[in-house]
Every structure is written in C-alpha cells, then in structure tokens.
Amino acid sequence: MVEHHLKTILEKTLQELSIDCVIFGFHAGELKMLLLRWKATDGWSLPGGRIYKDESADHAATRILLERTGLSEISLHQFHTFGDTNRNKYFTEEQLLHKLEATFGSSFFAELVYKRIVSIGYFALVEFDQVQATPDWYTDECRWWGISEIPPLLFDHNEMIERALTALRQRIRTQPLGYNLLPEKFTMPELQRLYETILDKQFDRRNFQKLLMSYDILEKLEEKRVGVANKSPFLYRFDRQKYEAAMENGVSFSM
Amino acid sequence: MVEHHLKTILEKTLQELSIDCVIFGFHAGELKMLLLRWKATDGWSLPGGRIYKDESADHAATRILLERTGLSEISLHQFHTFGDTNRNKYFTEEQLLHKLEATFGSSFFAELVYKRIVSIGYFALVEFDQVQATPDWYTDECRWWGISEIPPLLFDHNEMIERALTALRQRIRTQPLGYNLLPEKFTMPELQRLYETILDKQFDRRNFQKLLMSYDILEKLEEKRVGVANKSPFLYRFDRQKYEAAMENGVSFSM
DNA sequence: AAATCATTGTGTAAAATTTACGCATTGAAT
C-alpha cells in the first residue's frame, strides 16, 4: 500500500523539490503547530509533500494545508527554501534510514526518500478548532504540539520552525494578525494574549487596546463573553474589509 | 562549445532547480543591478546558474556571485523561491524558444533550458567599482543597468527584481546598510543618498545624521573629501565590529 | 582679489508618539 502510493507519487511529482508547512494554531494561551508521526516510528516531522509536475509550488503548499487540516482560503507565506546538501540534522544517517525503512518497508524506497531534496518552507495561521488534523499516507498520527514541547524532528524541521517563527514575528510588526487564528468573536484580552504569545512579551492592556483600536480593523460588539469569571469582557470581531486594507497598507506594531 | 558546456553542466547539476541573483550596486546616485545578455540575442536576464549535486543552494549563489563579479565574502540574502509552472512571463513561448535556440544553437538544448525549473532568488549588495562584470558561457555581455531603465527581461526576472527590492526595503528598516555597497570611506551626504535612493524618499540631513550616528556604527575621520565643489564634507568609515553587532541586534530606521 | 553660491556643519523647540500608571466597575466565587 505504502509502496504503491510512493511509486505513483514519485512518477508524477518533481524529484528534487518538496514543500514543508509550519501550521500555527493558538489554543489555551499557547502557540501550537501541527506535526506528523511517520508510520511505525517515533519520528515526527512537519506536514509536507511533493509538488506535482504541472503544479506551482504555492498550489502544492495550499493543497498540503487542505489535506492536513481540511481548510482552504488560508493565506500561506513562503518564508525560506532549505537547500543544504544534507538536511538530516539531528539523527545519524543510520538512525534516519532505520526510521524510513520502518515507514516504507524497504530500503529501496527509504533511499529514495533519503536522497537530496530541496524544500520550500511555508507557514500558515489557522483557527485551532476548525482543524481536522489528518495524517498522510506515510504517517500514523497528526496532532498539535505546543511550541515549547516540540521534540527533535526528522530532517531540518526544527530549524524550519525556528525560521518560520522568526518570519512570523517579523510579520506581526507590519501586518495585522488574528484573522483565521482566533474564532470569529473574541475578547481584547484574548487578542492580547495571542500577540504576547507570539512575541513572548507582555504588554500593558490599556496601551495594547489603544494601539489595536487605532488600526481601525476591529468592530466592538454589544455582546459580552458570559459565564467567565469576573467582569465580562466585550466581544470584538475583525472587519474583513478594513482588515484587508490594513494588510495592504501595513501597520506599525511597535510595542 | 556552448553545447559541450551545457551537456557537462546538465549532468553534474540538479535538474529542476536553479539560482538567480539580483546584484545591487550604487553609482552616480542611482541604484544599479547587473544583467546579462544571452549569446546572439537581445534578451537580458539576471545572473544565475545551476546547483551542483553536491553543493548547497547558498554555496551555488555565492559561487555565481563570485563568477560574475570576482567578489567573495559578500553576504547573500535569499528572498524568495519562484515556483510557478510557467515562468516565462513577458514573451510568447515562440519568442523565448527562438532566443534560446539562437543562444544554444539547437532546439534540443533550447527545450532543455525551457522546461520547468524552480528558481531560488538571492540578492547581494556590492561595491560598484570593485566589480569585474564577467559574462557567462552562454552570455555575451554583463553590465550594470540603472533601476529605472531595466528592459523586459527573460523569464520572470522583472518580478524577481521587484521582490528583491521589496526585500531590500524591508531589510533596511531593521539592519544597518552601506558596508560593501559604499567605498571604504564616504561622506554623510553620500550615505544619505544611498538610503534615499533605496527607499525613494528624501530625508532631512540633520535628522538623518543624528539617527545614523545613534546606531554607533560610524567612525568620523579627521579627513575631509577634497577637490569637491563647495564646503568639504567629513569622511566616515564603518566600524566593522560595531556594524556587525548592529546587524545582530538590529536597528530601527524609522524615517 | 572680491563676490557669489551651492553645500556642509551644527543645535534647539515643537509636535507626536510611546510609556507609565490609577481608579471605578463587574460578576463569579467564597
């Protein structure tokens, strides 16, 4: 089964290139990302895949995101291309080949997967509860990991996550963030916690609110979040149009 | 000759990937970049090349920069990977194939070069006068073009330049710039003109000087530029150590 | 030789932004 799949895919896709996606979610006050456990191993990796011969790299990334999460219409950001000759950074060659053989059931196929491949890295921000985490044909398990508990991953995927985070942190300084990452309605403290988590920094809630409101992308609703401890906070929602305008024109998050 | 070279190279390099470099220089108050004219055609492109099978993408970019300019020890920045299925954006398929045939002397090789290739884009900043502009084995001419006079280029290279410029403009906001782009000693107005050219914006020279001096990367020399019209300006030089520290820690160019 | 003039060197006040911080209110939990 796995062998058949691999053979078919190898024929239809580019041989020297692949895609890897860092899919960020936000839950329980922590930044999380989706990881996959390779069949019959304890080896984890980022969601990734190959590029069909008649498919653009961007399309491949979008397709992979859809396959792993069920989500479409999510914007993906290409952040770096990983072109080292040996991208097996953490394990020994023997360890990695052993894992690959366990997954693919033959050393022939393991070698094919092990050979030099350049990978284009994309990251995406998705709404945690909307994700239907779905494994690959070569993975047993697909689940969220908190950013602080990520284990040593296959290939150079730990470095990929580092770089994706750097790119995200760079991005948050000039683009609004939260749409697709938070539920439709959210409170100001929730939005603040998202920013604080990504930048690993605390903000004064009064100044944070002032700055975010100055972007003119938030709509304050009549409703409040009920049933929560203490004073019930107002709910907010992004104004789609204004949010997109702010993406175009850029903002300056300078806290 | 060209055919032999192509055959040899095709064997030793990755088949589906290439590198393209946007090499920026600064001269006569204008931002310039190196372009190559393909043999026996009027078609211009960015300097580029293939990646050897045992060579990292970064190394290939460094090597290409060295081959075209004679310069080493220049930092290259990967800014985007171009993965569309059809990267011939400006000419018709017929026009492009015609040019490639003129260069390679056979439709067989033209087709090989025409097929789908994903390209990793790098940009570099170099000192204009230090560059020994050297053509490829498949190009007749290598020379500087002012940014405002760039013609329609082969493949998607106009888009590449746009993206490289965007990346450079992004970069200048958080990293110091000028080392490797200006001669060793330069005046404050010269440095300012560089910033103004890249960002296409004018600054107040007093505020500019104050901000740049606040980075603590410049050494003011005793000397002045002589023989120049009007009041002779002081010369400055980057303090290599402090410059690199500022690259690490980042600066905030907020004018 | 004197006058001209474009360019450079230098400092300060006003405006805008960012930061710091206090008190009243709410509503679940005690």
Add this chain to the structure above:
DNA sequence: ATTCAATGCGTAAATTTTACACAATGATTT
C-alpha cells in the same frame, strides 16, 4: 454580603520624531 481577580476607561510624563535657521567653507564666477 463580601471578596477578588479581571475588565473598562483616561490622563500625565517621558521619549522619540519632526521641523527648522544660521554660520562656515571653498570652488567658481566676475
């Protein structure tokens, strides 16, 4: 009924950014 942690709202201080003027220089012109 009281407590208490979290929220809503506003203002003063500090810092940063912006705006701006006049003296000095030295090649060029008269």
